[in-house]
Amino acid sequence: AQSVTQLDSHVSVSEGTPVLLRCNYSSSYSPSLFWYVQHPNKGLQLLLKYTSAATLVKGINGFEAEFKKSETSFHLTKPSAHMSDAAEYFCVVSEAYNFNKFYFGSGTKLNVKP
Amino acid sequence: DAEITQSPRHKITETGRQVTLACHQTWNHNNMFWYRQDLGHGLRLIHYSYGVQDTNKGEVSDGYSVSRSNTEDLPLTLESAASSQTSVYFCASSTSTENTGELFFGEGSRLTVL
Numbered sequence: 315a316q317s318v319t320q321l322d323s324h325v326s327v328s329e330g331t332p333v334l335l336r337c338n339y340s341s342s343y344s345p346s347l348f349w350y351v352q353h354p355n356k357g358l359q360l361l362l363k364y365t366s367a368a369t370l371v372k373g374i375n376g377f378e379a380e381f382k383k384s385e386t387s388f389h390l391t392k393p394s395a396h397m398s399d400a401a402e403y404f405c406v407v408s409e410a411y412n413f414n415k416f417y418f419g420s421g422t423k424l425n426v427k428p
Numbered sequence: 429d430a431e432i433t434q435s436p437r438h439k440i441t442e443t444g445r446q447v448t449l450a451c452h453q454t455w456n457h458n459n460m461f462w463y464r465q466d467l468g469h470g471l472r473l474i475h476y477s478y479g480v481q482d483t484n485k486g487e488v489s490d491g492y493s494v495s496r497s498n499t500e501d502l503p504l505t506l507e508s509a510a511s512s513q514t515s516v517y518f519c520a521s522s523t524s525t526e527n528t529g530e531l532f533f534g535e536g537s538r539l540t541v542l
Contacts, residue, residue: 348530357518357533404471406531414459414478414522416531420470 316341318407320419328427333377333392335422337405340386347388348406349379352421358404364388375399400426430455434519434534442542447506449537451519459522460502461531462486462494464515471518477502509541 321336339345346365350358362373369381375398379390388405405419432453441447453460462474473486475494483494491513493505506513517537523529 350531350533355536357535358520358531359533360530363530414476416461416522418471 316345316407316409316415316417318405318417318419320403320405320422322422323420324423324425326425326427327395329397330394333390333395333399333424335390335403335405335424337388337390337419338386339388339405339407339417341407341409343409346408347379347381348408349373349377349388349390350404350406352402352404354401361390361403395424395426397426397428400424432519432521432532432534434517434537436537437535438538440540440542441509443509443511445509447509447539449504449506449517449519449539451502451504451534452500453519453521453532454500455521455523455532456499457521457523457532458499459529460496461520461522462492462502462504463518463520464488464513465518465536466515474504474517475502506539509539511541513539514541515539 317340319338348363349361351361352358361377362371364371364381371379377392379388381388402421402423404421407417435450458479461476463471465471472488474492477483477496519534520531522531
């Protein structure tokens with residue numbers, strides 16, 4: 315069975331410092347992995363996705379994530395946080411052979427201090 | 429541009445009333461999903477559909493129903509609203525034609541049951 319664990323429910327960084335949001339997954343097969351961002355009172359927007367091509371995935375707004383199969387991780391990073399990055403971030407997994415099913419992490423709220 | 433729209437965006441109702449939340453997508457996606465989002469629970473799947481006339485129960489389906497009469501729409505009905513169904517509801521869609529298909533989300537419907 316698939317599952318997704320986001321290791322931090324809250325992360326606080328200062329503007330201009332790096333961001334690291336951690337995500338571990340369990341999967342019986344090669345998964346597809348996604349990061350979504352949700353700003354207050356908004357829907358979820360796709361940041362980036364991994365689909366068995368390059369293990370380092372670049373997304374929108376300067377975010378990146380690296381797929382590490384040996385560690386079953388898909389951590390989200392950004393070199394320099396901006397105030398507009400303050401939001402909730404969700405790691406999502408779908409099964410490689412049943413890509414109609416999606417499994418959500420519990421979310422990480424990112425706070426960016428001036 | 430293709431999109432997914434939900435209505436109403438905000439709804440206040442009373443216990444016992446029937447409520448229907450609309451979801452309309454112009455992506456021509458086969459797959460549609462309804463989630464609820466609550467503090468401390470993340471996103472939980474209510475119902476989903478893989479095509480016209482197909483509906484399936486998710487993990488929190490009690491008290492909810494859906495119908496799929498065409499590709500574009502998946503209305504969510506609360507037969508007899510309860511205070512426990514106060515939540516933010518998100519509709520999403522995805523393509524079934526590729527194993528890299530991500531979810532596209534609506535902006536959400538905030539429902540308050542008094």
